[in-house]
Amino acid sequence: MTEWTLDRPPADLRVLVSGYQSWSEAELRPLTDRPSVPLMPWRHQQGHDPAFLPSGEAGVWRSHTLIALIRPDGGGWVGCALDAAHTFTHWEARAEGDAVRVTCTPEGPPVEVAWKETPDVIGTVERLSAELGRRMNARTPAPLRVWCSWYAYYRQVTLDAVVDNARLARRLDLPFDVFQLDDGFHADLGDWLEPGAHFGGHARDLPGRLRDLGFTPGLWLAPFLASPTSRLFRDHPGWMLRGQDGRPLPVGHNWGGPYFALDTTRPEVLDWLRNLTATVRGWGYPYLKLDFLYGAALPGVRHDPGVGRAQAYRNALTALREGAGEDAFLLGCGAPLAASIGLVDAMRTGPDVAPLWDDESRRLWLGDASGPSARNAVHTSLSRWYQHAWYQPDPDVMIARRELSLLSRTERHTLLGLLDTVGGLRASSDPLALLDPEGLDLLRASLRVSRPDRPRTLTESFGGAVTHFTRGTFNLLDVPMASVPPHGYRERDA
Numbered sequence: 316m317t318e319w320t321l322d323r324p325p326a327d328l329r330v331l332v333s334g335y336q337s338w339s340e341a342e343l344r345p346l347t348d349r350p351s352v353p354l355m356p357w358r359h360q361q362g363h364d365p366a367f368l369p370s371g372e373a374g375v376w377r378s379h380t381l382i383a384l385i386r387p388d389g390g391g392w393v394g395c396a397l398d399a400a401h402t403f404t405h406w407e408a409r410a411e412g413d414a415v416r417v418t419c420t421p422e423g424p425p426v427e428v429a430w431k432e433t434p435d436v437i438g439t440v441e442r443l444s445a446e447l448g449r450r451m452n453a454r455t456p457a458p459l460r461v462w463c464s465w466y467a468y469y470r471q472v473t474l475d476a477v478v479d480n481a482r483l484a485r486r487l488d489l490p491f492d493v494f495q496l497d498d499g500f501h502a503d504l505g506d507w508l509e510p511g512a513h514f515g516g517h518a519r520d521l522p523g524r525l526r527d528l529g530f531t532p533g534l535w536l537a538p539f540l541a542s543p544t545s546r547l548f549r550d551h552p553g554w555m556l557r558g559q560d561g562r563p564l565p566v567g568h569n570w571g572g573p574y575f576a577l578d579t580t581r582p583e584v585l586d587w588l589r590n591l592t593a594t595v596r597g598w599g600y601p602y603l604k605l606d607f608l609y610g611a612a613l614p615g616v617r618h619d620p621g622v623g624r625a626q627a628y629r630n631a632l633t634a635l636r637e638g639a640g641e642d643a644f645l646l647g648c649g650a651p652l653a654a655s656i657g658l659v660d661a662m663r664t665g666p667d668v669a670p671l672w673d674d675e676s677r678r679l680w681l682g683d684a685s686g687p688s689a690r691n692a693v694h695t696s697l698s699r700w701y702q703h704a705w706y707q708p709d710p711d712v713m714i715a716r717r718e719l720s721l722l723s724r725t726e727r728h729t730l731l732g733l734l735d736t737v738g739g740l741r742a743s744s745d746p747l748a749l750l751d752p753e754g755l756d757l758l759r760a761s762l763r764v765s766r767p768d769r770p771r772t773l774t775e776s777f778g779g780a781v782t783h784f785t786r787g788t789f790n791l792l793d794v795p796m797a798s799v800p801p802h803g804y805r806e807r808d809a
C-alpha cells in the first residue's frame with residue numbers, strides 16, 4: 316500500500332471516482348458526501364467488486380484504477396495505475412479531520428502508479444488515462460453504428476424480428492454498420508450453440524440474411540456463465556469457479572435464478588472459450604458483444620490458486636480474442652474496465668439504458684445505481700469521459716421511440732447528448748417500425764459520429780456526475796438548473 320496525506324480541509328474538495336466494472340457507478344461528488352452501497356449482497360457481485368466495495372461511509376470514496384481530487388480552483392491531485400493487465404489497483408480517499416488521506420493498494424503483482432499534483436485536473440486525468448491506454452496497446456478503432464435487439468425485444472427476440480428490422484433499415488437507408496442479435500437465441504446460459512425454443516430458427520442462419528442486406532452480423536454471448544440447468548454445467552461440473560465451501564459459486568441472479576461462472580485457470584476451459592468464439596466467428600459473426608465478463612474475475616476458489624483474479628480474467632479474455640481472430644470487433648460489457656484494455660475494441664462504460672428515466676426505489680431505497688435506467692447510464696458514462704483512450708466507449712443505446720417507453724422528449728434528447736458527448740460506439744435499439752418521422756430524425760442524429768467532448772469544469776455538477784462539457788451541459792437533477800431543464804441537456808451557445 317502507498318499513502319499520501321493532503322493538508323486540505325475535506326469540505327473544500329470534490330472527488331472523481333470510477334467503479335470497477337461497466338455497470339458500477341462513476342461519480343463526481345463532494346468528498347464529504349456518503350457513497351451508497353447496495354443493500355442486497357448479490358448486487359455486490361453483479362454491480363461492484365466484492366473485494367473492494369463502495370465504503371458506505373461519509374467522506375470515504377473508493378475508486379478503481381484512477382482517482383482525482385479537485386480543489387475549487389480546478390487544480391488538485393490525480394492518481395492512476397499505469398498497468399492493469401495483472402493487477403487491480405484500489406484507490407481510497409478518506410476525510411480525516413482537516414486532512415485527506417489517500418491510499419493505493421494493488422491486488423496482484425506490484426504495479427507502477429502515477430500520483431500528480433496539478434493545476435489542471437481535467438488535462439491530467441486525460442494524459443494519465445492516455446498513458447495507461449498506450450502502455451496496454453489500447454485498440455481504438457473507428458466508431459461503429461449498431462442496431463441491437465435487446466432494448467427492442469429483450470428475451471422475446473426472434474430471428475424474423477431481426478431480419479424485419481434489417482430490411483426496414485435498408486429501405487429507410489439508415490446508416491447502420493452492424494445488426495447485433497442479443498440475449499434470447501440460445502437454449503440455456505452456457506449452451507450457446509443450441510437454439511432456444513421461441514427464437515424461431517438458429518443463430519447460425521442469421522448472418523447470411525444480414526449480409527444480403529448489407530450489414531455486418533453481430534452476436535451477444537455471456538461466455539463465462541453457466542446456468543445450473545445447462546448441458547455445460549451437467550457435462551463439466553468441475554469447471555465452475557467455487558466458493559470457500561467447495562460448491563459452485565452463484566455469481567448473479569437475473570434470468571430467474573442463480574448461475575455460475577467458469578474457472579478460467581483450467582486449461583480445458585480456455586480451450587472451450589477459444590472454441591466458442593471460433594465457432595460463432597465461423598457462423599459469420601465478426602462482431603461479438605461479450606457480456607457479464609466480471610464472472611471470470613470474481614474472488615473465489617480456483618483450480619490454480621497461483622493465478623490471481625486479474626490474470627485469470629485477462630487469460631480468459633485472451634482466449635476469446637484468439638478464437639474470434641485479431642480482426643474481430645469485440646465489445647466488452649459487465650466487464651472490469653482497465654483490465655480489458657488492449658483486448659477489446661469497445662467497452663460499455665455505464666449501466667444499461669432503459670425506456671424510463673430513473674428507477675428511484677432501487678437507486679435510493681436499495682442503494683443501487685448500477686441497474687438499468689437512462690439516468691444511471693448518463694450519470695456514469697459521462698463521468699468516464701476519459702476512457703476513450705482505452706477503447707471505443709459504449710454509453711449504451713439511443714431510445715428514440717415514443718411507444719413502449721416512458722421517456723419524455725427532453726429525456727430522449729439527453730440520450731442523444733450523451734452519445735454526442737462520449738463520442739464512441741453508436742447503438743440503437745428500437746423496433747424500427749415504431750418510429751414516426753420525429754423518431755427517425757432522432758435516430759439518424761444519434762448515428763452521427765462525433766469526437767469525444769471534454770469537461771469544461773469539474774468544480775460544478777448538476778447531479779453528482781461530470782455534467783459540464785464544452786459543447787453542452789447536462790442536468791441530472793429533478794429541478795431546473797441555470798437554463799437546463801430537469802433531466803435535460805442543453806447545447807451551449809456558440
Ligand code: 9PG
Binds near residue numbers: 497535569606667686
Ligand atoms: C442481456 C442484457 C443486455 C444488456 C447488458 C446486460 O444486473 N443485472 O441484473 C443486469 C442484468 C442485465 C444486464 C445488466 C445487468 O444487461 O448490459 O445490454 O445485453 O445483459 O441479458
